Each structure stands twice: as structure tokens, then as C-alpha cells.
Amino acid sequence: MKIKFCTQCGSTTELxxxxxxxxxxxxCTNCAHTHYLNPRIVCGCIVYxxxxxxxxxxxxxxxxxxxxxxxxxxxxxxxxRNAAARETQEEANINITTGxxxxxxxxxxxxxxxxxxxxxxxxxxxxxxxxxxxxxxFSKDDIPWDEIAFHTVKSSLTKYFEGLEDNHESxxxxxxxxxxx
Amino acid sequence: MKIKFCTQCGSTTELxxxxxxxxxxxxCTNCAHTHYLNPRIVCGCIVYxxxxxxxxxxxxxxxxxxxxxxxxxxxxxxxxRNAAARETQEEANINITTGxxxxxxxxxxxxxxxxxxxxxxxxxxxxxxxxxxxxxxFSKDDIPWDEIAFHTVKSSLTKYFEGLEDNHESxxxxxxxxxxx
Numbered sequence: 562m563k564i565k566f567c568t569q570c571g572s573t574t575e576l577x578x579x580x581x582x583x584x585x586x587x588x589c590t591n592c593a594h595t596h597y598l599n600p601r602i603v604c605g606c607i608v609y610x611x612x613x614x615x616x617x618x619x620x621x622x623x624x625x626x627x628x629x630x631x632x633x634x635x636x637x638x639x640x641x642r643n644a645a646a647r648e649t650q651e652e653a654n655i656n657i658t659t660g661x662x663x664x665x666x667x668x669x670x671x672x673x674x675x676x677x678x679x680x681x682x683x684x685x686x687x688x689x690x691x692x693x694x695x696x697x698x699f700s701k702d703d704i705p706w707d708e709i710a711f712h713t714v715k716s717s718l719t720k721y722f723e724g725l726e727d728n729h730e731s732x733x734x735x736x737x738x739x740x741x742x
Numbered sequence: 743m744k745i746k747f748c749t750q751c752g753s754t755t756e757l758x759x760x761x762x763x764x765x766x767x768x769x770c771t772n773c774a775h776t777h778y779l780n781p782r783i784v785c786g787c788i789v790y791x792x793x794x795x796x797x798x799x800x801x802x803x804x805x806x807x808x809x810x811x812x813x814x815x816x817x818x819x820x821x822x823r824n825a826a827a828r829e830t831q832e833e834a835n836i837n838i839t840t841g842x843x844x845x846x847x848x849x850x851x852x853x854x855x856x857x858x859x860x861x862x863x864x865x866x867x868x869x870x871x872x873x874x875x876x877x878x879x880f881s882k883d884d885i886p887w888d889e890i891a892f893h894t895v896k897s898s899l900t901k902y903f904e905g906l907e908d909n910h911e912s913x914x915x916x917x918x919x920x921x922x923x
Binding site for chain 2: 569739
């Protein structure tokens, strides 16, 4: 995204490498304020119940109508775990407790880093929300694999089910998956 | 940081909760552009050589004159590993290869998430840079513990040396430390 105007004085900016810097930044032509753009963190949960995982059909852009795990942008003042739990509440109306950190995925082309935590649904209920038009539990074979909204989520779900099938990985003994896309 | 003026049209903003949102954002009073502020990622390396770790004395603000590991803000287009290696190059002039992810620290009060990777210095050289006025290898007992620039770095270094002393943790067998401050 372009920073056309200075956030501090409203003057126009120019794209240049500031003194003592190695990257191009939007710098104010009036007050010289430097604007930094940095990657954002997406946090969410692989909510499971026995051999099934919970997916939400997106009621919002982008990728409306496709399925994903509850996840979204981390906010200021949160921890990654807080953010994953909040997104699960907002998207699936579940008051979840996050478990083990399952995957960290780097998406440098999108300027994003994904954190996905495992979370046991247990006997908790879930329900549709303004962000999710449909919510359901899917076993591996029932997942609409061609209708998963995000490549990184599809990859993490694949690794999750591979882990379940691996005799060495119980749900409590998953190793952290680090993936660079 | 306040967003006083819109980045897209230069008009004044107001702080309010947009429709379909749960958080206060700076919203343009003219074009309604919404400005999001999100946590930033700091990436760096615990560079080790045998039983010592490499520390840099900061030549720049903040915490100028105090010691830290090479680390800094991740940039757009990078992976967390790329960022950790670049910062090590910029601050200590080492062309390092990152190893195992050692710690992820959440600092919600600072809106930051820290990634620290282990990295073996081997026979590589290091040298002072515009960002580091002094660079040295320290054993645990020689580290200037009261002059470490950042609390999260002190905590990770403490855990690193505890791990070394633990018979169950060799340098290649460190577990990931997840810490929320």
C-alpha cells in the first residue's frame, strides 16, 4: 500500500532511502517523518474434535464462500495466543483455550506470518457469525480440499492430518511445523 | 503512534470503531479510508561459538551503549529467517546461516513479537558496524547481565544457558521457548 500523505502533518511523501537506512520508505517532504511498512501476523486455531477439524465458510472478503480455519490479523496489545482465541470467538463463536503451537508459516509475497495453534473443541458449541456463513466439523476425507480459502491453511491442514496418521505424533505430541512459502 | 492525517488523501482522521469492526481505528473524515496498526516482528540470532554467545554494544537508539544480540524489525518481503540473517549482517557483519528457532516472545505492551534463531558462528569473522560500537563473544559468567538492552533478550539468553547446562539439551536439541511478557 502506498503512503501518499504524511500521517503526522498531511503533506505529500516521497519514496526514498533515508540516511542510515537500507530500505526505501515513504518520507514526508515537509516534516521528514519516515513511514515504515512491516509484515503483519495472522493468528488462528486448528480446532479439532476427535478425528475432525472445524472449518468456517467465509461470509466476508477476501475468498468469500470458501472454507478456512478461524484466523485473522493480530491486533496491538495482544499476544499471538490471545489473537488466535479472539479470532476463534469472532468467527465461530467458541470460547476456546489454545493448545500447542502447530505451525508458523512465512508468506513473504503477502507480507504475512501465520501462527496456527491446536485447540480441542471438547463439548463446546459453535455457531455461525457475521464472518462465517456456515461452520462444520470435517474428517480428512470430507474436507472440501478444493475449496480451502488460503494455500497456507490447506498446507497446515494437510500436515495436521499427516501427523495424526503418523504413529509418532499424537495430538499432544505434534512438532512445530515451520514453513516458508 | 497517532495517525493524524489520512495516508490516501491527506485529510484529518478520527478515532472510531468502523462498521463491522470491534476495534478503534483511525478513519479518514473525508474518504473513510481505515488505517490499521498491527504488532511488528523483531527477528534476530543467538550467535554462538562453543560455550560463548556474541553480543553487540548498541551504537544507535534506543538503549545506546547497552548490549544485545543482533536483531531488528522484519521488513516486507522477508521471511523471519531472512530477517534474522540480514540483521546479523547489518549489526555484526556476519554472513550467518540461521539454525533452529530458539524462542518466540510476545511483548503485547510493546506491540512486538520476537523471533530468535540459533546460529553457529563457526570460523566466521565479525566486525563493528554503524549499528554496533563493540562486538564480543561472552561466556555465561562474563556476560554483562546488568547491561543487556532488552528484557526479552536477557530472558532468552538466560534460557539458552540453562538449556546448555541441562543434560537433556544439546545445542541441536533445544526446544522452542514460547514466552509471553
